[in-house]
Amino acid sequence: EIVLTQSPGTLSLSPGERATLSCRASQSVSSSYLAWYQQKPGQAPRLLIYGASSRATGIPDRFSGSGSGTDFRSGTDFTLTISRLEPEDFAVYYCQQYGSSPRTFGQGTKVEIK
Amino acid sequence: EVQLVQSGAEVKKPGESLKISCKGSGYSFTTYWIGWVRQMPGKGLEWMGIIYPGDSDTRYSPSFQGQVTISADKSISTAYLQWSSLKASDTAMYYCVRQGGSGYYLPFDYWGQGTLVTVSS
Numbered sequence: 001e002i003v004l005t006q007s008p009g010t011l012s013l014s015p016g017e018r019a020t021l022s023c024r025a026s027q028s029v030s031s032s033y034l035a036w037y038q039q040k041p042g043q044a045p046r047l048l049i050y051g052a053s054s055r056a057t058g059i060p061d062r063f064s065g066s067g068s069g070t071d072f073r074s075g076t077d078f079t080l081t082i083s084r085l086e087p088e089d090f091a092v093y094y095c096q097q098y099g100s101s102p103r104t105f106g107q108g109t110k111v112e113i114k
Numbered sequence: 115e116v117q118l119v120q121s122g123a124e125v126k127k128p129g130e131s132l133k134i135s136c137k138g139s140g141y142s143f144t145t146y147w148i149g150w151v152r153q154m155p156g157k158g159l160e161w162m163g164i165i166y167p168g169d170s171d172t173r174y175s176p177s178f179q180g181q182v183t184i185s186a187d188k189s190i191s192t193a194y195l196q197w198s199s200l201k202a203s204d205t206a207m208y209y210c211v212r213q214g215g216s217g218y219y220l221p222f223d224y225w226g227q228g229t230l231v232t233v234s235s
Contacts, residue, residue: 032219033219035221035222037159037222044209044225044226044227044228045159045209045222045225046225047214047222047223050214050220050221050223056221056223094158094159096159096161096221096222098219098220098222099219101173101175102161102175102176102177103161105158105159105160105161106158107158108158108159
């Protein structure tokens with residue numbers, strides 16, 4: 001099972017600031033199979049990024065994803081960046097790998113208002 | 115418009131059985147995998163398993179194998195998650211999710227609104 005570790009656990013920032021969230025895998029994940037989800041209180045999660053860097057339908061371009069590794073097709077370190085935080089972006093973010101079974105999620109990063 | 119509409123909240127006693135549902139609409143139900151995700155109170159997301167309604171091919175996370183049963187009735191575009199004997203530790207929000215295509219390795223592009231299951235004596 002691939003374990004995903006997200007850091008930091010909580011990110012305290014102000015609107016307009018840049019947020020950088022990290023997701024590290026215990027073993028290589030194909031860059032095609034890493035997603036990011038956003039969950040607001042009392043709501044279901046929604047897909048933001050898939051394939052490590054492709055935005056889902058309707059997702060603003062202030063959200064971007066990237067991955068790193070010696071092979072562009074795989075890696076263990078992934079990043080979600082929110083270029084300028086809007087009030088509606090304060091939420092919990094989860095990474096997920098879907099390239100091997102069982103699918104696994106990171107434990108989440110909470111982005112809170114400073 | 116793609117929608118996954120889940121059944122309502124449930125309150126059950128330990129040892130009771132339960133079956134919750136997820137009705138898909140706005141797309142071809144038989145050609146997309148449907149899965150279930152658990153979220154315990156105040157905790158993160160856990161993938162439980164997935165089913166392909168077209169042929170009922172079902173896969174489970176090892177953590178949930180033998181603990182739950184996933185099924186689907188393609189005639190009414192509905193997927194199910196069921197327990198034969200609930201435990202207090204099954205108390206959680208359960209989301210149904212659609213994978214973004216007929217392929218197996220795809221993200222979850224649509225989520226149901228969630229079904230809260232409370233198990234308490």
